[in-house]
Amino acid sequence: MRSTADRIRHAISFEFIGILIVTPLFAWAFDHPMGDMGVLVVLGATAATAWNYLFNLGFDHVLNWRRGDVRKSLPLRVVHAVLFEATLLALLLPLFAWWLNVSLLAALLMEISFAAFYMVYAFVFTWGYDSLFPPQRSQRVSA
Template sequence: MRSTADRVRQAICFELIGILIVTPLFAWVFNHPMGDMGVLVVLGATAATVWNYLFNLGFDHALHRRRGDARKTFPLRILHAVLFEATLLVILLPIFAWWLQVSLVSAFLMEIAFAAFYVVYAFVFTWCYDTLFPPQGTNERTA
């Protein structure tokens, strides 16, 4: 299991790297000013950081309780990434619509694009993070 300090480091690194990639990319893709998109991304990242900590804590405890181990197999990594993004989409949808002054349908389509990006990003980031910083009590690296 990971310590609280390790979970905080993981969440902060995940969000900072994500902000640096997604803000200019999505400002360009959705034709919104960089400032507007930047504020939205920071609001989303703040919500995502809190949710990241809570979700990962719950997911790891569920794995540990069910399997006696918090390491993730390839299929569990996919499930982890998809569940995280689906729940985050529900949380952020009204914020997107309000901030960008778009319909819920437009906000939903934007959220789908963000979620698609972040599903891949979360999978790659978490795999890299787990490789660089294996969970405590883990004697071998996961594939």
């Protein structure tokens, strides 16, 4: 299992790099001012950072409980990324609609675009992170 410090480093570096990429890209793509999109992305990233920590901690505990190991296969990485993005989308949808003054449907389409971007980004980033900072094998914990 990863240490708390390692989980914090992972979450903060993931969100910081993501903000640098997504703010100008989505301000341009959705034709909203960079400032408005930047505030939304930072608010979303703050929520996502907290959720990232909690989601990954829970996911690793389930893996450790079920398999005695937190390493992820390719299919498990896909499941991990999809579950994370789907739950984050549900949490952030009202914020998108309110902040950008758009309908829930328009916000949903934006969120799906963000989720698609971040799903690919999460997959690539986490794989790279795990390669640079491999998780330690852990003992199986019985419940």
